[in-house]
Amino acid sequence: MVHVVLVEPEIHWNTGNAGRSCLALGAQLHLVEPLGFSLDEAQVRRAGLDYWPRVAPKVWSSWDELERKLPDLGDPWFLSAEGKKPLWEIPREDRSIVLVFGKESTGLEPAIRERYRHKLVCVPMVDPTIRSLNLSTTVGIALYELARPRVMIAP
Numbered sequence: 078m079v080h081v082v083l084v085e086p087e088i089h090w091n092t093g094n095a096g097r098s099c100l101a102l103g104a105q106l107h108l109v110e111p112l113g114f115s116l117d118e119a120q121v122r123r124a125g126l127d128y129w130p131r132v133a134p135k136v137w138s139s140w141d142e143l144e145r146k147l148p149d150l151g152d153p154w155f156l157s158a159e160g161k162k163p164l165w166e167i168p169r170e171d172r173s174i175v176l177v178f179g180k181e182s183t184g185l186e187p188a189i190r191e192r193y194r195h196k197l198v199c200v201p202m203v204d205p206t207i208r209s210l211n212l213s214t215t216v217g218i219a220l221y222e223l224a225r226p227r228v229m230i231a232p
Contacts, residue, residue: 078173079104079223080150081216084140084189085180087113089120094213095178096132102224106134107150109143113180140189151175153196156219157185158209160199164219167198176219181212 081104086092092108099106114120116136121129137143147153151173156164167174179185190197200210200218210218 078151079220080107080173080175081105081220082107082109082143082175082177083180083212083216084109084177084185085111085113086212087181088212089114089126091181091211091213093121093126093129095216096126096129096134098213098217098220100128100132102220104220106132107137107143108134109137109140140186147175153177153193155185155189155193155197156199156215157190157197158199159190160197162198163201164198165222167223169223174223176216176223178212178216184209 079102081095081099083092083095083106086095086108092112092114096106098104108116116134126132152168152170153175154164154167155177157179177185177189179189184190200215202210209215
């Protein structure tokens with residue numbers, strides 16, 4: 078099982094795309110408040126997320142609340158441009174994996190990055206002047222990289 082955690086996401090389109098990727102691969106989406114948008118039905122419809130009920134995200138009131146439950150969810154890994162290891166070096170053991178992503182504008186809070194420095198991973202980029210990739214793009218890359226050895230696509 079893979080869990081995808083978006084900490085304080087700001088843009089509903091990115092969250093919707095991340096949710097679609099989670100749905101495609103059977104991952105559980107977790108959203109940590111505050112959110113930069115509303116999850117009410119009208120907002121979701123405007124974003125074109127007619128499949129949202131199937132995504133069924135778990136919403137947490139704060140990072141502290143979710144952090145207390147991290148050990149129950151699985152082995153956490155934090156996506157950050159500061160990560161020294163590429164995400165494909167995440168060990169694939171029998172335990173669930175939790176991928177944690179920060180908000181679009183600033184990424185993960187410095188305190189989180191510092192506390193979990195040994196668990197930071199990155200998506201390597203050839204051009205060092207690119208600050209980061211889009212959040213939903215990074216979620217998709219990470220999910221499919223983790224699923225690659227296990228997913229069989231029917232012809």
